[in-house]
Structure formats: C-alpha cells, structure tokens
Amino acid sequence: MPNLVRIDGDLLSSSRLEAACAWIDAGAKIVALHGIAANGRCECGNASCQSPGKHPITAEFRNGHKSATDSKQKITRVLKSHPNANLGVVLPENILVLDVDGPKGRKTYETLKLPNTATVKTGRGTHHYFMIDRPLPKKKLRLEGIDIKDGGSGYIVVPPSRHHSGKQYRMKPENAGKIATLPPSFLDVLKPKQSRTVSFDMPGSVTKGGRNNTLTSYAGYFRSKGLRGSALERVLATVNRVICSPPLDDDEVANIARSVSNYEAGFENAFGSLADVQEQEVQFLAYPYIVKGATTVLDGNMGQGKSTFTAALAAAVTTGKPPPFLTTIEEGGVLFLSAEDDPARVLKPRLVENGADVSKVRYQEKVFSLDANGMMMLRQEIEAHRPALVVIDPIIAYMDADTDGNKANDTMRFMVELDLIAREYDVSILIVRHLRKAKADNAMHQGIGSIAISARVRSGLILGIHPHDPTKRAIAHAKANYSEKGPTLVFELRSQEKGRPPVVIWHDAEPDISEDDLLAKPPGTIGRPSEERDFAKDFLRETLSKGPVEKNKLDQMASTRSITPETLRRAANDMNIVKQRGTSGRSMWSLP
Numbered sequence: 001m002p003n004l005v006r007i008d009g010d011l012l013s014s015s016r017l018e019a020a021c022a023w024i025d026a027g028a029k030i031v032a033l034h035g036i037a038a039n040g041r042c043e044c045g046n047a048s049c050q051s052p053g054k055h056p057i058t059a060e061f062r063n064g065h066k067s068a069t070d071s072k073q074k075i076t077r078v079l080k081s082h083p084n085a086n087l088g089v090v091l092p093e094n095i096l097v098l099d100v101d102g103p104k105g106r107k108t109y110e111t112l113k114l115p116n117t118a119t120v121k122t123g124r125g126t127h128h129y130f131m132i133d134r135p136l137p138k139k140k141l142r143l144e145g146i147d148i149k150d151g152g153s154g155y156i157v158v159p160p161s162r163h164h165s166g167k168q169y170r171m172k173p174e175n176a177g178k179i180a181t182l183p184p185s186f187l188d189v190l191k192p193k194q195s196r197t198v199s200f201d202m203p204g205s206v207t208k209g210g211r212n213n214t215l216t217s218y219a220g221y222f223r224s225k226g227l228r229g230s231a232l233e234r235v236l237a238t239v240n241r242v243i244c245s246p247p248l249d250d251d252e253v254a255n256i257a258r259s260v261s262n263y264e265a266g267f268e269n270a271f272g273s274l275a276d277v278q279e280q281e282v283q284f285l286a287y288p289y290i291v292k293g294a295t296t297v298l299d300g301n302m303g304q305g306k307s308t309f310t311a312a313l314a315a316a317v318t319t320g321k322p323p324p325f326l327t328t329i330e331e332g333g334v335l336f337l338s339a340e341d342d343p344a345r346v347l348k349p350r351l352v353e354n355g356a357d358v359s360k361v362r363y364q365e366k367v368f369s370l371d372a373n374g375m376m377m378l379r380q381e382i383e384a385h386r387p388a389l390v391v392i393d394p395i396i397a398y399m400d401a402d403t404d405g406n407k408a409n410d411t412m413r414f415m416v417e418l419d420l421i422a423r424e425y426d427v428s429i430l431i432v433r434h435l436r437k438a439k440a441d442n443a444m445h446q447g448i449g450s451i452a453i454s455a456r457v458r459s460g461l462i463l464g465i466h467p468h469d470p471t472k473r474a475i476a477h478a479k480a481n482y483s484e485k486g487p488t489l490v491f492e493l494r495s496q497e498k499g500r501p502p503v504v505i506w507h508d509a510e511p512d513i514s515e516d517d518l519l520a521k522p523p524g525t526i527g528r529p530s531e532e533r534d535f536a537k538d539f540l541r542e543t544l545s546k547g548p549v550e551k552n553k554l555d556q557m558a559s560t561r562s563i564t565p566e567t568l569r570r571a572a573n574d575m576n577i578v579k580q581r582g583t584s585g586r587s588m589w590s591l592p
Contacts, residue, residue, distance in 0.1 A: 004028075004092050007118040007129055008177050012170075014160050020075045020087055023158065027092035029068035030075050031155050032057050035084030036162045043084060045386065046424050052164035053086050054157060059384035062376070065090050065155045086162065088155035096132045096182060097149040097156050101125040105145025112143075112189065117180035119172045123163030126172070127156060130182040141190055142229035142261075211244045215253065219260040233257035285317070285330045285389060285428040288483035291458045292330070293426045295419050297395075298475075299433045299447040300463035302538045305473045305493050305504075306432055307341060308350060309463060310391050312491075312504035313430075315356035317389050324506050325489055330428075332388025333360040335381060339367055339397035340542060350501040362387070370398045375417055382425045390422075393432035396448055415456035431457070435519075436562040443478050443515040448561055458482055464518030466490060472507065476515035487511035536563045536571035541591070548590035550582070 010022035020030045033056055034044040042052035049055075060078050061067045068090045069075060079085055091097065100109045105125055120127040136148070149156050159169040206214045218239050222232055236257050240247045283292040290296050290313075300306045316323055320331030334356075341347045343363050351358055362385055368374045370392075382390065392398055399414055422429045433447035443462060444454040454460060460479030466472035472492045477485040487509040493502035539561060543549060558568050572579075572589065582588040 004095055005131065005179055006177050007120075007171060007179060012159055016083075016085065016087060016160060017076060017079050019158065019160060020079065021072050023087070023089050024070050024072055024075070029065075029070045029090040031061050031065055031068045031088035031090065032075065032078045032082060033086040033088045033157065033161070035082065035086050036164050036166075037084075040164055040166060042164065043082075044383065045426070047426070053162060054088075056088065057082060057085065057383075058380050062380065068155065084162075087158050087160075089158045090155050091149065091151045093151050094131055094133075095150070095179070096130050096136070098128040098130070099125065099147040099149055099156065100128065101145050101147070103145075108144050108146050112186065114183070114186065115180040118177060120159060121167075121170050121172050122157070123165040123167050123169075127169075129179045131179050132182050134184075134187070137187065137190055141231075143189075206244045211240075211248050212252070212256070214243070215240055215248065215256050216260065219256050223260050228261040229257075232261055282482040283426075284483070286313070286322075286326050287328075288480055288486045289459060289461060289477060289489075290389070290428050290430060291482055292428050293423045294458040294482075295415070295422055295429045295431060295456065296459040296461065297431050297433060297447065297453060297457045298461045298463060299435055299444075299478075301435050302535075302542065304463060304465060305491075305502075306463055307338075307393060308354070308493055308502055308504060309473075309475065309491070310393060310430065310432065311347075311350040311356065311501075312354045314351060314361065314389065314391065315354040318357040318360040319355065321355075325487075325509050330388045333362065333385060335385070335387040335390045336361065336363045337378075337390070337392045337398060338363065339394065341393070346501070353496065353501045353503050355503075370414070370418070374398070375421070379421055379425075382421065382427055386425070387427060390427055390429045391432070392429065395431040395433055395453070411450035411452040412456065415453060419456060434561060443476075443519055446519055454479070462515045462518055467513060467517045467520065474510070474513055474518055476513060476518055478515040488513040532563070532567050533571050533574065535561075536567045537575060539563060540568075540571055540575060540577065540589075544577070544589060544591045548582070548588040551579075551587040551589055554589055 004026045010018045011026065013019045013022065023030060033054060034042050034049075034052075036053045037043050040052075041047065042049040042055075044055070056064050056067075057078070060074075061069075065088070068088070098109065098114075099122075100106060102124055109126075109128070114128070114130070118129040120129075132150070136150070157169060159171060161169045163169065215236055219232060219236055222235055227235060233254055237250065237253050240253050284290060285292050298306055298310070312323070314334040314336070316326075316329050317332055317334055320329065322329040336347060338347055341350075343365075347363060348358060351361060362381070368377065370378065378390075399411075418429060418431075421427070431453075433453065435446050436448050444460050445451045446462070447453065457479065458481040459477070461475050462478045463473060463475045466474045472490055475489040475491075477488070480486070488511060490507040490510050490513075491504045492507065494505050495502045536558070539558060540554075543554065543557060554568070555565060558565075576592045578590045578592055580588055580590075
C-alpha cells in the first residue's frame, strides 16, 4: 500500500474525479456524499437534512464507509450520475486527521502544541493531517471540540467538496504539502488517567437483571452533568464495582458509557424554542384526500375495487391528468409494493387499462417484509427514484414477522418508521387494508390490525359498495388531520374488453354518503351465517392462488382478518381444499 506523506497534486484538484482517483492511488477508499445545491441545501432532497453534504448517497453506498470503494471505474460512474457529489475519504492506515470544530476546538488544538502540518480549511473549522507510526490507545480521553479520524472511524470530507455554508474545503496555503508525524507526547495526552475510588452507601444492592438499567440511569445523570467518554466510563466503573453484585464485565460498562456519550445532542438539541421553527404549509398529492410527506390509509373489503382505484390514482399521477373530482394532482413516479398482484398478469394490465404511463411506475420485484432491512431497501429505492406516490397493498402483508399487527406498541413503531420515511422524502404513502367483519365502534377502527394504524395516518379513506346502487363504488373521507373532509367519491368498475382488467369510470361526488353508510350491511344480509364463510372463502382463494401454504401460517393470517378457525375449516370443506403433509411434516393447504 502506498505511504501517503504529502497532500498535493491531484489530491487537491478542482475536479472531483481526479481528486477521488488520486486518493485511491494513495491507498484510500472513497464514499460519494450528497452534494450541496446552489441554495445551500443538501441534494438528498430532505429540506430538514441534519447532515447536509456529509452523508452517503445510499443508493450507491448502502453501508456508509463500510461500503467505500477503491474502484476507479465505480467512482467514475457515480460521479457521472452525481457531478456535484462531495467526497468522503476513508483514510489510509498511516494517516490520522484531527477534525477541529469551532472556537472550543481551536482552543483545545492550541494547547496541544503540535507541529505544522497539511491543513484543510472546512466550513467552520480545520482538518489537520498527521502520519502515525503506532496505533492509538483503544480507550482514550476525548478532546473537547476535536474528533480523531483514522481509517477505522468513518470518513473525512476532502477538497473540492462544498460545505453547506457555501465555502469549499481547501488547503491552507501556509500549511500546504508535507504531512507531519504525530509526536509520541500526543499519545500520552490521550491515555486515560487512573480512576479514583468513590464511596457509596448501598454496596451490592443491585443484582442480576437490574444492573444494565441501573448503570445506564447513572450514566445518563452523569452525562447531564457534562461527563462523557473515558471520564464517564471511569465513574461508571466505580459505581459498578460498589453497587452491583456481581459487577458487570468491564466491556459491558464501557459499552454503556460509550452509548450514553454518543448522545452529544441529547441535551443541547433535544428541545428547542418554537420561535425558531419555520412554519411549513401542508402539501397534498390530491387535495384533500392524499397528503404529501405523510401516510394515508385506504380501507375496504376484498374484491370491491381497492386495487383498481389505486391503479386509477397512479395513472393520474404518472400523466398529471387529474380525475374530475380534483383540480390538480402532482405529476411524478409511482412505486408499488404489492404482495397479492402478479406484475405481468395483473398489475401492469390494470395500470395500462386505466391509462397509466408505466415508464414512470416501479414495482417490488422480490417480496420482502418491511423489517429493519426492508425499511432500508425502501429508503434506498425512494432516494434513488423519488416517486411522488408509494402504494403498499396490503399493509398487513408487509409487517415484520416479529411485529404483531394487532398490538398497538408493535404497530405504532412500524407506522412511525413508515411515517418518518414519508416525511424525510416528502412522498405520499398510501397503505391498503382489508376490513374486519366484527363491527367496530368507529369507522376508522374497522380496518384489520391495531387501531394504532388509524391513529398514525394523517388521512383515512373507506371504500365500499354504494349504499343505493350496488353497481357503483364509493370512497368516503373518514379522517382528515390537515384539512376539511372531502366529499364522498363515486365510481364504477367497467370492463372495456373481455379478459382485461376493469377501468374506473368516475361519477359525481355525493357529500351526503358517509363512511358509516358504506360500512352498514345491506338489508337482508344481517345475521346471515354464510357471510362470514364467504369472506373466509375469498381469503382462501386469494391466499392459496400462489401455491400451498402451511396451515399454521394460514391460521395466523386468518386471525388478523377476524376469521375464526371454525369458519376457516367450514369454508375449506365447502371448497374441497386439499390438505396434506409437506416435507417438513407440517400440514399444507392448497386449492383443489
């Protein structure tokens, strides 16, 4: 590996590509970061970005600095697509940078009395480059206002990157060129001092099961008093030895101290003055039904046209041609996460029939749940292609296996994460739910799953059969947090050609139809025992159409739809469902 001793030549080129290639030649790796636009905002598109110009383009570098590249071919391709990107450099192993930030950092740096070395001017501080000939101590004192960066601690932003202040990262001429060697005395400064003994009145009072929580609580208190890093770790180690029986391992204590120390903004930025908040007007994809930067839910029974409605909505978004009940609609791309519709036989034909520009539609090719990894993939897709609308149909199918859709705590965490994605990328997310059969006390609670779903969405729509004309469908605006409720929409599903999906034909809106009207059972059907079984049959047809499914999994899916085991069994018998043992020995159900 080359031994970097100078910062000069193409390392300081005004060409991002030349600079990146020179760093690769010097033994470094590169991460392309979002650049800074002319208005000073981060090009990631998030107006409230907390790290403008300093975070990776995740579509290309999914794991941050861990996915940094030394491939000139890749960085050439990335910079061609992102010509204003900033450069993040994972340093060669012989180089260390002291990242000095603000007046406090400058004051600390002056006390170190280090030799002159290659120095880059940043937006509000400096980067001082040093060569190292020995490893730094694993545990080291934290220097106020200074971050120590090496090849194992992320990346450093380098010239010709641009700071969000508008200033460019540039080499200070008086310190240009040669990189000084870090003196051994600096290592002595970093070595933690020996801890002192503190007296407590409750020796051995905390036993197994409560030690982590107790020490974390103490760590939070001491952090609030200004302790952090190795100082916090020393105090916590003393508390651990005195009050814990038996004491936690040193590594666990160090992890607690490190974790709590990382909440640097826990006090400074956790709260703020409302006077400093800039008001923002709520925007809509389709006023007042679909909100931008938030989640909307569409509830309805199976087979009544929810997916065809979403296709018609997507068609309007991709063409920019609003349906008759809207004056305008945001034009853009659409992303479909559809667990139940085959893209070739159902999804694309349905969109084509309803007039969509399918070149602006992307879909989920491989089915995955929205666990932590799935949410990351969704973020990457949205960041890379910036759709105006994301449709998730049905939402229950995408919940992580560890998320119980009927538990408020589990569901709220899931919905909060989804809502954060909508807000971060200012995208409209439309989730689709089936209705439960059991009557709820509120129309918005009629959807399958926890009421936390209804609580978290900013707009709620309920689709059902028109109460006075069974050939039509109606969509009531049941919840509106950011506007007045819109009038109930009316449409019919009409097939243009045999064997082709139906299209939506819009009729005049009918404000007098409410969500309760759509949920009321038609006369003559109340109390019919076959209704529950018919619902179960629809469920079995839809679920088993893709192939055999384990009985245990079917039971779980049926439960979320309020289908009892007895009703499911009777429906299966009516349909002559095939029941046999799979290779795993478990019961498998399939269509005859």
